[in-house]
Each structure stands twice: as structure tokens, then as C-alpha cells.
Amino acid sequence: MVQKYQSPVRVYKYPFELIMAAYERRFPSCPLIPIFVHSDIISESQSEDGATHVIERRCTLDVEAPRLLKRIAGVDYLYFVQKNTLDRRQRSLHIETYNESFSTRVIVKEHCSYTVHPENEDWTCFEQSASMDMKSFFGFESTAEKIAMRQYASSISKGKEIIEYYLRELETEGVTYIPRWTPPSTTTTASPQLTVETAAIPTPNSSKEDQGSAHSNLTESLPASVEDKLDADYIRHYLGELSPLNESCFIRLRQWLQETHKGKLPKDQHVLRFLRSRDFNVEKAREALCHTLTWRKQHQVDFLLDSWKCPQLLRDYYTGGWHYHDKGMKV
Secondary structure (H helix, E strand, O other): OEEEEEOOEEEEOOOHHHHHHHHHOOOOOOOOOOOEEEEEEEEEEEOOOOOEEEEEEEEEEOOOOOHHHHHHHOOOOEEEEEEEEEEOOOOEEEEEEEEOOOOOOEEEEEEEEEEEEOOEEEEEEEEEEEEEEEOOOOOOHHHHHHHHHHHHHHHHHHHHHHHHHHHHHHHHOOOOEOOOOOOOOOOOOOOHHHOOEOOOOOOOOOOHHHHHHHHOOHHHHHHHOHHHOOEHHHHHHHOOOOOHHHHHHHHHHHHHHHHHOOOOOOOHHHHHHHHHHOOOOHHHHHHHHHHHHHHHHHOOHHHHHHHOOOOHHHHHHOOOOOOOOOOOOOO
């Protein structure tokens, strides 16, 4: 069975260039991620004008697993290949990752992207999706799958924490602003994107005048933004705290509804209710939700208040009103 993960949009209220400087500090190793042992650059290329930079790394992971399972597998470390494509002109980073170890038994694919916020060019959006197809694993398929999903959920929850840690580290070094990439001039030899300057950026203590549009109502604007993608802050504020995997189940079911269901869509709270009733099993929740939507359509439930007319019998013998204001009450 193929396990899938889809993240909501996570927003960093910092410019793309500063986020990239923080991201690069994760390599070649990151003490904040215990399972991430080391990484080596396999290949690296750059366009003539320096706008596009592609790096391919081989990453070594020390996954926490029972000693017996490691002995049967005959390995101490797992190896993944990660390809980063940085487009400085478009201000985007796309990350493609796949497993090198046990690739004939397990297929793991992941895609991450850092892009500019569609409504505020000084903010950065992060999205993540992944899939895992466990074909066979020495008879321990179920155990290996649970270990993999637990490790993956742990790394997801640490992702934003790690970026924010390196942002604070950059700030202590006096780096709070990195200019955007511009095409190199024929008279200069220095690469503009390497220039680092100190300037004000939106922070929680900044005034409204300093931050400008950075103080727009994020939780209200994002759900209605392009492609109708949900923001992680919106989910936390309106739907409550969800684990990364439960967030993924909600996003996937909601996307399926948007793509296939014609007509009025259920509210997000209702979609989440169906997932909770089926222990966040997306297939079972989708089946139950489909039956409910079909029943409502067959019986025209959504139009009852528009078409229903009160029988005369109720009008004559079932009178009522607000307390202390109904006709039968003596004041």
C-alpha cells in the first residue's frame, strides 16, 4: 500500500533570500536532526548568469530501528539522494529526494518547495509532499512502515523549528537582509547575491508602519488565495492542533473534494469530523463523506428551507415565539 503525505502551506515571515541562507546551514550535517549524519555533494552546476544553481547530494541517515531489523537488513545507515534546484530569478527552490538504499523493496519520493508568498513578496511559503511504497522488507513490512512514518513525522515537525533556529543564528551575526539576485554586470566580477547587508525586516516587535503589508490578515486571506491552498496557521487557529500526518489526511481529503465534487463543498470542520470518526483513515472517511453528500443531494437537504412551506395545521395549532414575547404569555 502506498502511503502519502501532503503538507499545508507553511509561511515564514521573512524574504526568500534570507530563508535560503538559513536553509544552506543545514549542510553538510545538521546537529538539530539526529538521524541526519552527513551529506556529500555528488554533482553541482550553475547557469552562466548564476540565476540557476543545481546541487545533488547523497545524504546519510541513521534511522532509529530495532537492532534485529538492522541486522537482518545488513546496514547501519540509509542513503538518500537529494536534488536541489535553486532559481534566483524566480525566487524558488525545488527539492526532489528519493531513496538509494533498498530501492527495489521500498520506493520513497519527496518533493519540497520554497516559493514567494503570492500576496506578500517579503514572505516565503514552504510546501512538502511525499509517498512511500513498501513492496517487501524481509517479512517486516508493517514494522518498517511504522518506523518510517514515525521518523518522517518527527522530521516534519522539526523542519520549521530548524529554519527558525538558523534565522536567529544569522540575526546574531548581524545578517538580517540579503539583496535579491540581479543579472551580473559586465563591469563587475562579484556576484550580487553574495552581498550581505543589515536592514530592518518584519519582526513581532516592529511597528505597523515598519511592517506595512506584512501585517495583513494572513489566516483570513490565505484560504482564499491562489489555488485555494490552506495555510498551517489557519488550520491551527480554526481547526485545532493536528499532528503532521493528520494534517496531511485533512489536506488530501479536502483536495479530493475540490477536484471531484461539484456544488456546495462541506465546511472544513465537517471534513475534519469525518476524518476523526474514521481514525484519520482517508479512504474510509472519503467513503462515508460520499454517502452523506449523495444522500443530501437525493433528498435536496440543502434546499429544504428554501422550498419547504409550513402546513396550515402548524400555523393554527403550533404557535410560538420568543420567551416573554409569545402571544400566550401574560405579562
